[in-house]
Amino acid sequence: MPELPEVETVARDLRPLLAGRKVVAFWVGEAKLRRPWKRSWSGLMAGLRFGEVRRRGKWLMLPLESRKPTAVAGTLLVHLGMTGQFTVVPADDPWADHTHFVFFLDNQTHLRFRDIRRFGSVEWFPAGQDVDNHLGEKLGPEPLDIPAAPFAEAMRRSKRTLKAILLDQAVVAGVGNIYADEALFRAGLHPKRRGHTLTAAECDRLRTAIETVIARAIESRGSTIRDYVGGSGLRGGFQNEFAVYGRTGEKCVTCAGGIERVVVSGRSSHFCPVCQPAGG
DNA sequence: CTGTAATCCTGCGAGC
DNA sequence: TGCTCGCAGGATTACA
Known part of the structure; x- marks a missing residue:
């Protein structure tokens, strides 16, 4: 069950695998997660590039940039819940059941979100909506350095x-x-x-x-x-x-x-x- | 300001 | 062997 150390490990693993990678296609399943994924967000994904993955508390933040002057288009805010798995795997790896999101990347790999119990969530925050501020309002200090x-x-x-x-x-x-x-x-x-x-x-x-x-x-x-x-x-x-x-x-x-x-x-x-x- | 419990959900293992 | 049941619990909300 992912708490901070698990989420931090995922962030560290994903960071080099995603940095600069372009989304060539995007797939989202029908199953409901903890927070709804709006249909209108899906069309925005293709063509964007991943920036540097970050973590705050148990939350993951994945910025996506548009090609033009590398402007941040928005940020994916992800919570792994109880059984969430967020992995980059070769594109030809078989799809596990309970896979809810797949980002097809430009180097024959997939970023896949799998969550058996569906306590997790993936949300899109367009640039302009301050994700850090959104999280900061409800989160205390990081436990590695508590004032x-x-x-x-x-x-x-x-x-x-x-x-x-x-x-x-x-x-x-x-x-x-x-x-x-x-x-x-x-x-x-x-x-x-x-x-x-x-x-x-x-x-x-x-x-x-x-x-x-x-x-x-x-x-x-x-x-x-x-x-x-x-x-x-x-x-x-x-x-x-x-x-x-x-x-x-x-x-x-x-x-x-x-x-x-x-x-x-x-x-x-x-x-x-x-x-x-x-x-x- | 407390605590408790229900809600979402699936898989697993114990017990019968 | 196959069934039921309890348990796992992050975040949120309702209620005592």
């Missing part, structure tokens, strides 16, 4: 559970269920602790735990639980380094305790009751 003071302030004034706060994209952008659990373990904090109960030291530990977990996961090209693959089809490796996620009933990596699972914020949360004591 300490605002993070501490957000904790101090929140009575929500830590799990709910970490999943809130407006507090930190890009953290999902897996990395929230892993960060809380590394910080030694129970997922049901409330933000305002954290000491300054605990708050600092949590902030650096998020940064560390996300950074290490990116180094491992993300985590492949089921369907996730990078932009060139490679799987991730961080699932082999999980301390708590999906390890219910197994032994804690640092103590003799057993990993437990509780539901917080409607999401399953995995933690070690010894290393992450309740209360505080």
